Amino acid sequence: MQACFNSWHEFLSMGGYGFFVWGAYGALIMSFSLGVFLTRRQYKQRLQKNTDESTP
Amino acid sequence: MLRQFWHYDLVACFRSRAELLLPVIFFIMVVALFPMALSVDPALLQAMAPAILWVAALLSALMALNGLLRQDHADGFLEQSLLCPVSLPGLIFAKVWAHWLVTGLPLTLLAPILGKMLYLSWQGIGALVLSLLLGTPILSFIGAAGVGLTLGLRNAGLLLTLLVLPLYVPVLIFGTSSVMTATLGFPVIAPFFFLAAMLVLAVTFVPWATAAAVRIGLS
Amino acid sequence: MKKLASPREFYRVSGYCLPWVWSLFAVAFAVGLLDGLVFAPSDYQQGHAYRIMFVHVPSAMLSLGIYLLIASCALVNLVWRIKLADVIATVSAPLGALFAGLALLTGALWGKPMWGTWWIWDARLTSELILLFLYFGLIALRTGIPDQDRAAKACSILALVGVIDLPIIHYSVYWWNTLHQQSTLLRMGAPTIDLPMLVPLLAMIVAFGAYFAALMLMRARNELLHRERRSQWVHQLMVIPLTTEKEV
Numbered sequence: 001m002q003a004c005f006n007s008w009h010e011f012l013s014m015g016g017y018g019f020f021v022w023g024a025y026g027a028l029i030m031s032f033s034l035g036v037f038l039t040r041r042q043y044k045q046r047l048q049k050n051t052d053e054s055t056p
Numbered sequence: 057m058l059r060q061f062w063h064y065d066l067v068a069c070f071r072s073r074a075e076l077l078l079p080v081i082f083f084i085m086v087v088a089l090f091p092m093a094l095s096v097d098p099a100l101l102q103a104m105a106p107a108i109l110w111v112a113a114l115l116s117a118l119m120a121l122n123g124l125l126r127q128d129h130a131d132g133f134l135e136q137s138l139l140c141p142v143s144l145p146g147l148i149f150a151k152v153w154a155h156w157l158v159t160g161l162p163l164t165l166l167a168p169i170l171g172k173m174l175y176l177s178w179q180g181i182g183a184l185v186l187s188l189l190l191g192t193p194i195l196s197f198i199g200a201a202g203v204g205l206t207l208g209l210r211n212a213g214l215l216l217t218l219l220v221l222p223l224y225v226p227v228l229i230f231g232t233s234s235v236m237t238a239t240l241g242f243p244v245i246a247p248f249f250f251l252a253a254m255l256v257l258a259v260t261f262v263p264w265a266t267a268a269a270v271r272i273g274l275s
Numbered sequence: 276m277k278k279l280a281s282p283r284e285f286y287r288v289s290g291y292c293l294p295w296v297w298s299l300f301a302v303a304f305a306v307g308l309l310d311g312l313v314f315a316p317s318d319y320q321q322g323h324a325y326r327i328m329f330v331h332v333p334s335a336m337l338s339l340g341i342y343l344l345i346a347s348c349a350l351v352n353l354v355w356r357i358k359l360a361d362v363i364a365t366v367s368a369p370l371g372a373l374f375a376g377l378a379l380l381t382g383a384l385w386g387k388p389m390w391g392t393w394w395i396w397d398a399r400l401t402s403e404l405i406l407l408f409l410y411f412g413l414i415a416l417r418t419g420i421p422d423q424d425r426a427a428k429a430c431s432i433l434a435l436v437g438v439i440d441l442p443i444i445h446y447s448v449y450w451w452n453t454l455h456q457q458s459t460l461l462r463m464g465a466p467t468i469d470l471p472m473l474v475p476l477l478a479m480i481v482a483f484g485a486y487f488a489a490l491m492l493m494r495a496r497n498e499l500l501h502r503e504r505r506s507q508w509v510h511q512l513m514v515i516p517l518t519t520e521k522e523v
Contacts, residue, residue, distance in 0.1 A: 002314070003313050003314060004313060004314065004315070004316060004317060004323075005313065011312075011313070014322075014323040014324070014326070015317065015322040015323040015324070016322070017322060017323055017324035017388050020324055020327060020384045020385065020387060020388050021323060021324060021326050021327055021384075023384050024327040024330045024331070024380075024381040024384045024385070025308075025312070025330060027330075027377060027380050027381065027384075028330045028377065028381075031373060031376075031377055032486060035370070035373065035486075035490050036490070039490055039493045039494055039497070040493075042494065042497045043493065043496075043497050043500075046497050046500045046501055047500070047513070049501075049504075050500060050501075050504050050509065050513055051513055053504065054510065054513060201432075201436060205416065205429050205432060205433060206416075206419070209419050209420060210419070211419060215415055215416065215419050218408075218411060218412050218415050219412040219415070219416060219433060221408065222405045222408040222409050222412065222437075222440075222444065223436070223437070223440050223444075225405055225444055225447065225448070226440070226443045226444050226446075226447035229447040229448065229450070229451045230447060233450075233451060246450075250447070254443065257439075261439070265432055265435075265436055268428075268432055269429060269432050272425050272428040272429055272432075273425065273429070275425070
């Protein structure tokens with residue numbers, strides 16, 4: 001198994017397609033992070049709402 | 057008994073003649089917008105005619121759906137019919153066909169005139185009429201399912217459009233491609249075959265789905 | 276299995292499973308990223324741009340798979356009246372839309388260097404777009420009906436109508452499209468894709484699936500906390516302080 005790229009610069013530029021490849025992977029990371037963030041926030045909101053409702 | 061409902065619906069439809077004309081007028085106006093928006097170049101219009109006519113017909117059918125089932129829901133007729141021994145799917149089947157007779161069919165009959173206004177060839181017009189004849193009932197049936205699901209909801213009209221448009225796409229595709237193929241002079245079996253198949257599917261499946269949706273909406 | 280259908284049991288079991296699912300995600304994602312970005316060789320036709328495939332293909336597969344899941348849940352809900360199935364369907368719809376959107380975005384990013392345009396009306400992208408619209412419809416109907424029971428049944432019907440229409444839509448779009456690009460996985464199933472490219476792809480597919488499973492379970496738990504808020508077992512959960520509750 002050998003790495004494809006000889007230098008960091010090559011890795012980042014992705015043979016000229018850097019914008020597209022990193023754009024795609026960036027979108028992936030952002031959307032996955034956003035998903036987790038929103039879900040955890042939803043959890044806290046639910047707990048908060050439930051405790052609010054049960055303690056009048 | 058179903059026949060009675062059918063006659064009743066038709067009579068009710070013809071009573072408000074203005075409402076009858078609305079989808080038709082809408083159809084004409086939308087088609088007329090395109091030469092104004094594009095250009096009067098006959099070649100361009102001819103090339104775009106199948107798409108324009110089909111999209112306009114689709115939008116008109118969508119508008120016409122407002123007259124289906126809503127009034128019956130509003131004045132309690134649907135709830136009463138649940139108590140009736142008539143099967144609800146059967147009732148819906150009759151209603152949709154009656155609705156199509158006064159909305160989809162006029163669009164189909166008007167299509168040749170509008171087609172000629174867009175310089176469509178006679179083969180194209182033939183294919184257009186046949187595709188609309190097969191396609192507009194499909195639009196009515198799928199639309200009926202959508203109306204059933206959105207009965208009495210806030211924003212029902214907008215929600216209906218959102219639900220139903222993706223389901224309309226295959227009908228649109230086969231409809232327009234049948235006309236385009238015909239204008240090019242090729243034999244047009246496949247699109248009509250698919251339209252006919254979809255019609256059979258819609259007619260057998262949709263009344264049950266709509267009836268279920270209506271029952272849920274009324275419970 | 277029947278016992279699992281009870282909300283309380285589901286909540287308990289899912290809480291136990293979640294760490295495992297996240298671990299699976301972490302491993303598969305790391306392997307997929309590393310292999311896909313660093314070790315997989317450059318494609319002789321597409322250069323390094325083809326690496327977008329490792330994001331695009333799993334997204335597209337998942338967007339379709341989730342819709343099938345929702346339709347199955349819809350069937351279970353309508354026929355056997357298992358409410359849990361509806362909970363899963365409810366929370367899966369936004370996730371499915373997320374994957375469809377990601378597939379479209381990465382498809383555009385892949386298309387620009389390859390075909391020269393940001394968007395192309397080819398069969399796959401157009402089909403994916405319509406799938407996104409179908410998801411929007413499901414979400415809109417769910418939020419548009421205030422009564423939960425009615426919403427559950429209506430969305431179930433819509434999902435079933437949609438799933439029957441899906442092959443029709445898919446086929447019609449393919450039929451219509453003159454320059455269509457055959458499904459990547461199917462085409463590459465034939466000799467175009469070789470092993471070094473297949474491994475990261477499979478890893479990413481597993482990773483995406485695990486991510487969906489994790490988020491779905493978490494959101495289903497949230498939904499149950501909301502729907503069952505009047506019940507005893509939820510009350511008992513409230514009493515236990517937040518820190519001891521296995522949040523993840």
